[in-house]
Amino acid sequence: MRVHDKLFIGGQWVDPASDKVLEVVSPHSEEVVGRVPEGTEADIDRAVEAARAAFDNGPWPRMTPDERLEIVQRFAGLYAARLEEMSKVITEEMGSPISFSMVGQAPPAMLILNAMIAVGQAYEWEDTRAGVWGGNVIVRREPVGVVGAIAPWNVPQFTMMSKLAPSLVAGCTIVLKPAPETPLDTMLVAEMLVEAGVPEGVVSIVPAGREVGEHLVRHPGVDKIAFTGSTLAGRKIASICGEQLKRVSLELGGKSAAIVLDDADLNVMATGLQLASLMNNGQACVAQSRVLASRARYDDVVDAISTMVGNLRVGDPADPSTDVGPLVAERQQERVEKYIALGQEEGARVTVGGNGRPQGTEKGWYVKPTVFANANNEMRIAREEIFGPVIAVIPYDSEEDAIRIANDSDYGLAGSVWTSDPTHGLDVARQVRTGTYAVNMYVMDFVAPFGGYKSSGIGREFGKEGLEEYLEYKSIVPAFGS
Ligand code: NAD
Numbered sequence: 001m002r003v004h005d006k007l008f009i010g011g012q013w014v015d016p017a018s019d020k021v022l023e024v025v026s027p028h029s030e031e032v033v034g035r036v037p038e039g040t041e042a043d044i045d046r047a048v049e050a051a052r053a054a055f056d057n058g059p060w061p062r063m064t065p066d067e068r069l070e071i072v073q074r075f076a077g078l079y080a081a082r083l084e085e086m087s088k089v090i091t092e093e094m095g096s097p098i099s100f101s102m103v104g105q106a107p108p109a110m111l112i113l114n115a116m117i118a119v120g121q122a123y124e125w126e127d128t129r130a131g132v133w134g135g136n137v138i139v140r141r142e143p144v145g146v147v148g149a150i151a152p153w154n155v156p157q158f159t160m161m162s163k164l165a166p167s168l169v170a171g172c173t174i175v176l177k178p179a180p181e182t183p184l185d186t187m188l189v190a191e192m193l194v195e196a197g198v199p200e201g202v203v204s205i206v207p208a209g210r211e212v213g214e215h216l217v218r219h220p221g222v223d224k225i226a227f228t229g230s231t232l233a234g235r236k237i238a239s240i241c242g243e244q245l246k247r248v249s250l251e252l253g254g255k256s257a258a259i260v261l262d263d264a265d266l267n268v269m270a271t272g273l274q275l276a277s278l279m280n281n282g283q284a285c286v287a288q289s290r291v292l293a294s295r296a297r298y299d300d301v302v303d304a305i306s307t308m309v310g311n312l313r314v315g316d317p318a319d320p321s322t323d324v325g326p327l328v329a330e331r332q333q334e335r336v337e338k339y340i341a342l343g344q345e346e347g348a349r350v351t352v353g354g355n356g357r358p359q360g361t362e363k364g365w366y367v368k369p370t371v372f373a374n375a376n377n378e379m380r381i382a383r384e385e386i387f388g389p390v391i392a393v394i395p396y397d398s399e400e401d402a403i404r405i406a407n408d409s410d411y412g413l414a415g416s417v418w419t420s421d422p423t424h425g426l427d428v429a430r431q432v433r434t435g436t437y438a439v440n441m442y443v444m445d446f447v448a449p450f451g452g453y454k455s456s457g458i459g460r461e462f463g464k465e466g467l468e469e470y471l472e473y474k475s476i477v478p479a480f481g482s
Contacts, residue, residue: 001033002024002184003036007204009205010047011198024036036187038447039208051302065120088318094154094156097280112121119169140473147175149163154285154430189205229252254287255385264420270305279288281388283332311393332370341385353367376394376395399428445462446462448462448463
């Protein structure tokens with residue numbers, strides 16, 4: 001049992017403003033495994049006040065980038081030493097199989113941090129250009145100010161670090177609001193920040209739900225909101241930021257397509273889709289939940305995927321041999337079960353899985369990993385984000401048709417193409433309107449921008465482009481001749 005009775009505000013462990021408590025319930029055992037204070041609007045106010053003071057008057061934005069990077073590197077060293085512990089906490093909180101957590105939860109957060117440090121080291125914080133009037137112009141990059149960062153529960157460290165790392169490197173101060181389902185992992189981060197010597201006020205952490213999150217978004221003391229979560233919440237947040245002309249970046253939902261070309265090796269494809277479609281129990285924004293197969297090889301593709309899914313081990317996420325664990329909460333289990341029933345009503349055929357408790361599980365919020373054949377792109381199971389281990393296999397007539405179907409989505413986050421001709425795969429990649437794409441696998445690389453086209457978001461994380469979401473440009477024209 002992990003119990004915290006203080007909140008990390010302004011760089012110190014303080015008593016919360018109320019006695020409200022967030023209970024963390026294991027999705028596997030349905031038992032309480034942790035407790036933290038639930039943040040309130042008063043806690044957000046205190047955190048923003050501390051962040052504002054640290055930004056307006058404190059040392060952090062006034063240090064040289066190198067001075068800041070030295071402290072951030074100390075933080076990275078401390079983070080690297082606690083990867084296993086962090087991965088275990090996340091598995092306890094939200095049911096990610098430990099085999100996935102150990103590679104897909106805490107380690108990417110560390111890579112994101114290291115990659116952002118490298119961006120900061122190489123970054124041109126100021127340049128001088130020849131101006132049109134005969135003199136020069138100095139172009140400076142300055143931190144955007146106080147950042148309000150809101151993260152979801154599915155990859156809590158990944159999404160938190162994708163906002164914390166650029167904030168720190170840029171010289172911003174930041175108030176983090178973890179999701180109420182996963183407040184425990186960020187508590188470890190607070191300990192590391194103190195040990196690394198990040199100055200007081202630079203980071204505060206207030207775990208809370210939606211209303212308190214919205215208070216952070218509306219807060220006049222916040223200069224920028226960085227959000228990862230559902231498209232529905234993203235629209236609401238963007239509208240508030242639009243009204244206030246507050247900077248905002250949004251990483252939202254997806255309904256990504258894996259295109260299986262006729263020359264694909266179906267073993268490579270099926271093995272690769274175990275990760276690409278079903279990672280983290282299918283609770284991934286980048287999940288390739290639509291698989292597009294040519295009519296000529298449709299049955300073979302359905303068979304290969306169904307066999308792969310049928311062999312997955314569903315059960316206790318703490319067991320290293322588990323492939324698929326429970327969903328995060330009962331409401332998510334009900335949601336995914338509704339989509340499985342809906343797919344059948346829409347006329348798709350379940351080849352493996354379907355509703356009902358998976359064998360060997362007695363409690364916990366489990367669903368059976370499920371494959372739908374005879375799906376088409378008009379069905380709701382092909383258009384809406386299900387956020388569970390469910391794949392719809394959709395037939396196409398030609399390669400152009402496959403690209404058309406892949407693009408026929410409100411979303412545009414990720415995608416993949418499976419082919420024995422990787423050069424041709426790149427041709428396909430260029431025609432699909434998504435922020436990231438891969439050939440014969442799905443992976444993102446933290447040196448390169450990540451984000452969504454269309455309803456999958458606004459702005460980018462990672463790389464130089466990701467750092468620039470946390471900067472303002474200032475152009476200074478010095479006196480001519482000086
Ligand atoms: P959610 O939108 O319900 O909640 C996400 C976070 O936002 C939580 O911390 C929640 O408390 C907060 N929140 C919700 N409404 C808010 C509001 N109006 N104002 C302020 N804060 C608010 O999403 P979820 O169910 O926790 O997460 C799953 C979603 O996140 C999926 O749609 C998934 O695709 C998306 N996601 C996207 C990415 C990406 O990088 N594009 C990564 C991971 C998850």
